[in-house]
Amino acid sequence: MSIRVLVADDQSMVRAGFRMLLSGEEGIEVVAEARDGLEAVAKAARCGPTVVLMDIRMPELDGLEATRRILAADPAARVLILTTFDLDEYVYEALSAGASGFVLKDDPPEQLIAAIRTVAAGDALLSPAVTKRVIRQFAQVARPEPPAGYGELTEREREIFRLIVAGLSNSEIGAELHIEETTVKTHVTHILQKLELRDRVQAVVLAYRTRMFEAEERQADR
Secondary structure, three states: OOEEEEEEOOOHHHHHHHHHHHHOOOOEEEEEEEOOHHHHHHHHHHHOOOEEEEEOOOOOOOHHHHHHHHHHHOOOOEEEEEEOOOOOOOHHHHHHOOOOEEEEOOOOHHHHHHHHHHHHOOOOEOOHHHHHHHHHHHOOOOOOOOOOOHHHOOHHHHHHHHHHHOOOOHHHHHHHHOOOHHHHHHHHHHHHHHHOOOOHHHHHHHHHHHOHHHHHHHHHHO
């Protein structure tokens, strides 16, 4: 089954570039293009793309609100944020709104293609650089109480949760804890279910927003 992609960007040359790049990729099909956020929302509803490549800065309706509307209409949709630089102030908000990750417009083509495949497979794309440079900067609202469901996590699940927040992939977590990657995936699934989160991106956002691990570290130091 092919990955159906909607490209939303207000620059026609950018849209054409993405279409040309993706047209040569096996199993990937560009099913629609959108010039602004309103058009992106409408075409997402009409075409049912697997992945939406969403530019943040667009007329009529920006990519942030468009992301919210697309995910409200279809929670299974996957949105990959496009930005020109990795400190875009809207990236954190887009991740909070449910986007599955972000890529830079000047990333190498193979990196963009890999990102599309990763997100289409149901995973999330959040590098350690994003964790440190974006989420730390914009997750300023502290909530002292841990989120609902956090108390249900086992010791192993909390350990894996910490490594997710540190930006490690499933394979890296497996290597760190000396367990199989399939075991890590099972634990991650349980963590997301207990915390009622859609993917690991939202898990990281939640951890920084609540500062849950900072509180635990302070208690351990006492």
